[in-house]
Amino acid sequence: MGKQVVAESARRRRRPTKQGTVLTEAHIVETALRVLREHGSAGLTARRLGAALGADPSTLYRYFAGMDELTLAIGEELIGRALSGWLPGGDWREGLRELGLRIHGAYLAHPQAAVLTASRVSGRPREIEADEAILGVLRTAGFPDRAAVRIYHAFIDQTLAFAALDAASLALGRRARESDEERWESTYAKLPADSHPHIAATAGLLSARMKDSAYPAALDMLLHSAATQLAAARAADRGASGTSAR
Incomplete structure (x- = not known):
């Protein structure tokens, strides 16, 4: 069973990431586009995306049920x-x-x-x-x-x-x-x-x-x-x- 995804207002980080950015779906998608540009489709992983966002990779699953859902959002x-x-x-x-x-x-x-x-x-x-x-x-x-x-x-x-x-x-x-x-x-x-x-x-x-x-x-x-x-x-x-x- 996939992880439950809640409304963005409820899952938004209360504190900025290490880079001083508050995560949103739009910011994650924009960062994913940059990771794809730099590393190709095989390089788009939760770990690499988390590093690019300055957040723990597990944080992504508060916004997307999985990497496939992120792909659809892209x-x-x-x-x-x-x-x-x-x-x-x-x-x-x-x-x-x-x-x-x-x-x-x-x-x-x-x-x-x-x-x-x-x-x-x-x-x-x-x-x-x-x-x-x-x-x-x-x-x-x-x-x-x-x-x-x-x-x-x-x-x-x-x-x-x-x-x-x-x-x-x-x-x-x-x-x-x-x-x-x-x-x-x-x-x-x-x-x-x-x-x-x-x-x-x-x-x-x-x-x-x-x-x-x-x-x-x-x-x-x-x-x-x-x-x-x-x-x-x-x-x-x-x-x-x-x-x-x-």
């Missing part, structure tokens, strides 16, 4: 940062494009945390707020519920999948990442046209493009496909209305 923080300042309204495609790029960017700002949290579902308030906002944009634009859910599913999974993929590359470290990127020129660009005609024909383009994330292009493709579906549905509705009027 993912919630990243989603919250993406939502900050974003408001739905105006063109639905532009709104979703901006939100997708915000989520992707928030995760890439903390690649180690992204690798740890992008695949998780927390059910926490800001995650729910993001899901409600995306579905709201789609339904308000006129997508039927079944289509709205299908596009929402593709949108959020695509965003988080690219966040995890791109974050994993950033988390490799500079030397390994540069080595991977150089292979487009050191290996692919030197493949002979007689054995690999298509790679040889596009080698320059591949070398220029493959070092960047494909997420913006994939996002635009998804939104264009969704817009095409919506236009077709509206045309069908107009046709049906015209037929019934006769």
Whole structure:
């Protein structure tokens, strides 16, 4: 049975830590992000986090039932940062494009945390707020519920999948990442046209493009496909209305 977690007002330390800070959930999450940045996902332990906070590791369990709950809180923080300042309204495609790029960017700002949290579902308030906002944009634009859910599913999974993929590359470290990127020129660009005609024909383009994330292009493709579906549905509705009027 997990340890009982009580309200923050009841579990807040009455005395500052050794570093002169009063612990809160927000401060623990912020410190956990720093520990992840410095030590990677394998380095996020209660002992190391307690040391970074200047508190006994057992103190963490007054705020979180375990390290897995802390992991979910970290993912919630990243989603919250993406939502900050974003408001739905105006063109639905532009709104979703901006939100997708915000989520992707928030995760890439903390690649180690992204690798740890992008695949998780927390059910926490800001995650729910993001899901409600995306579905709201789609339904308000006129997508039927079944289509709205299908596009929402593709949108959020695509965003988080690219966040995890791109974050994993950033988390490799500079030397390994540069080595991977150089292979487009050191290996692919030197493949002979007689054995690999298509790679040889596009080698320059591949070398220029493959070092960047494909997420913006994939996002635009998804939104264009969704817009095409919506236009077709509206045309069908107009046709049906015209037929019934006769």
